[in-house]
Amino acid sequence: MSMLSTGRPTRPEQVITRPATLTGAEGLLQHEPLIFELGGWDKTGVDLPPVPADFAEDDLGDLLRVEPIGLPGLSEPETVRHYVRLSQQNHAIDLALYPLGSCTMKHNPRLNEKMARLPGFADIHPLQPVSTVQGALQLIDELAHWLKTLTGLPAVAMTPKAGAHGELCGILAITAAHRAKGDTARDTVLVPTSAHGTNPATAAFVGYKVQEIAQTADGRVDLADLEAKLGPHVAAIMVTNPNTCGLFEREVREIARLTHAAGAFFYCDGANFNAIVGRVRPGDLGVDAMHINLHKTFSTPHGGGGPGAGPVVLSAALAPFAPVPYVTHGPDGFDLCEADAQAFGRMCAFNGQMGMFVRAYAYMLSHGADGLRQAAEDAVLNANYIKARLSKVMSPAFPDGPCMHEALFDDHWLEDTGVTTLDFAKAMIDEGFHPMTMYFPLVVHGAMLIEPTETESKAELDRFCDMVEALAGAVRAGDVDRFKGAPFHAPRRRLDETQAARKPRLKWTEPAPQAIAAE
Numbered sequence: 001m002s003m004l005s006t007g008r009p010t011r012p013e014q015v016i017t018r019p020a021t022l023t024g025a026e027g028l029l030q031h032e033p034l035i036f037e038l039g040g041w042d043k044t045g046v047d048l049p050p051v052p053a054d055f056a057e058d059d060l061g062d063l064l065r066v067e068p069i070g071l072p073g074l075s076e077p078e079t080v081r082h083y084v085r086l087s088q089q090n091h092a093i094d095l096a097l098y099p100l101g102s103c104t105m106k107h108n109p110r111l112n113e114k115m116a117r118l119p120g121f122a123d124i125h126p127l128q129p130v131s132t133v134q135g136a137l138q139l140i141d142e143l144a145h146w147l148k149t150l151t152g153l154p155a156v157a158m159t160p161k162a163g164a165h166g167e168l169c170g171i172l173a174i175t176a177a178h179r180a181k182g183d184t185a186r187d188t189v190l191v192p193t194s195a196h197g198t199n200p201a202t203a204a205f206v207g208y209k210v211q212e213i214a215q216t217a218d219g220r221v222d223l224a225d226l227e228a229k230l231g232p233h234v235a236a237i238m239v240t241n242p243n244t245c246g247l248f249e250r251e252v253r254e255i256a257r258l259t260h261a262a263g264a265f266f267y268c269d270g271a272n273f274n275a276i277v278g279r280v281r282p283g284d285l286g287v288d289a290m291h292i293n294l295h296k297t298f299s300t301p302h303g304g305g306g307p308g309a310g311p312v313v314l315s316a317a318l319a320p321f322a323p324v325p326y327v328t329h330g331p332d333g334f335d336l337c338e339a340d341a342q343a344f345g346r347m348c349a350f351n352g353q354m355g356m357f358v359r360a361y362a363y364m365l366s367h368g369a370d371g372l373r374q375a376a377e378d379a380v381l382n383a384n385y386i387k388a389r390l391s392k393v394m395s396p397a398f399p400d401g402p403c404m405h406e407a408l409f410d411d412h413w414l415e416d417t418g419v420t421t422l423d424f425a426k427a428m429i430d431e432g433f434h435p436m437t438m439y440f441p442l443v444v445h446g447a448m449l450i451e452p453t454e455t456e457s458k459a460e461l462d463r464f465c466d467m468v469e470a471l472a473g474a475v476r477a478g479d480v481d482r483f484k485g486a487p488f489h490a491p492r493r494r495l496d497e498t499q500a501a502r503k504p505r506l507k508w509t510e511p512a513p514q515a516i517a518a519e
């Protein structure tokens, strides 16, 4: 064994085969049962006062619980350890770059979390008198102001609770605007082939027929096809810009002109707004409605289906139909408008996602105008760095010209290697990285969509690219087994994703007594 200059032994040079552990644990990674399997039925983590002597069961009527409550009774350390061990079994943005394209998994400053927990925001109730929540209403109003300023549109509906919910809000506003003009013949929404699934789903949910717009060879909306499909039956187009191929729609103003000439509205899916904040105002491009995924562009961790917020900015033509409630400002301070004859209705019971509004507002104020713009520019720069480095080993879907905030590759380079996009992604898990978005957008064969976001340093980008290059080298060397069986080092191997999606088991049921006896 050799020594360092400080006398510490260096790693043994000889590679030793790893013996299987006796418990199945892998170092710090231990098998973790469900919290219900941990049980602790006979104890509790809290001390409850004894039932008062004068308590009469009759006071509760038939609400008296007669069966055990059915919750595990773990102590505080047991509970904490359970969740910490679980958290170590999954990937997290705090562990490494999280390259999911279209999802924008960026580091979200802890400052915003701190602000969202301020009791004046976190502990208020939506039914409190407005005189007691003036600060919260002011924050919603000021956030609305900056969203309108950044998008160049005159109105914003703050209440939608996710991007998809915002799409629904926008399409309902568009429907209301057509109806108000007595124009009830429009039954179709046009959507490009590369659109996110929520776009056609939203249109269909509202009752529209969905027609696809073709894409050009360079990954953009085919103007001739759009023009041919527009007509008096079209209520709206739904176009993402920058689009889901990570490309800016260069002809976006012409798209808007053609749409408006046909009497339809231009709904823009703003999920990729993080690529253009401070550089482009969608209002200047002719957009009539656009949702902003606050959780993608303006902070808030959103892995695992966490909270979202999808405020929708609206043009002057759509503004009158915005849903209630909305914040107003008069001589007596801030108020909530709960009834408005022209509003198409209401998206949710109260005022939207307050915690996310606070995070987005804190994010905006801490960055400032120059910082927000730089975040967009750095997101684009980082994606182009990845595109430039990885184009040497993978096949870019649209090689010509720069991309926006995400780099899209196809599986052309994997042809005849025996390795698929899915296999490659699973091998990335073994290397300690979360896979990129796979098989989306559907227009690109075996798509791999990589979005590094502005929060990654060059060193981190290089670490990621080194890993992809090393795996690509293994593909070229014919090391197929590394991919086919991957992941080998994760707590779970390949799962039956269809079964998991179609027949999710969301409820723990106590095993039958004979099953326990047989063990």
Ligand SMILES: *Cc1c(COP(=O)(O)O)cnc(C)c1O
Pocket (backbone or CB within 6 Å): 102, 103, 162, 163, 164, 165, 196, 198, 199, 240, 244, 269, 271, 272, 293, 308, 309, 310
């Ligand atoms: C994320 C996303 C959506 C949906 O947004 P949610 O907040 O997840 O509902 C819609 N379109 C695109 C392009 C997206 O990336």
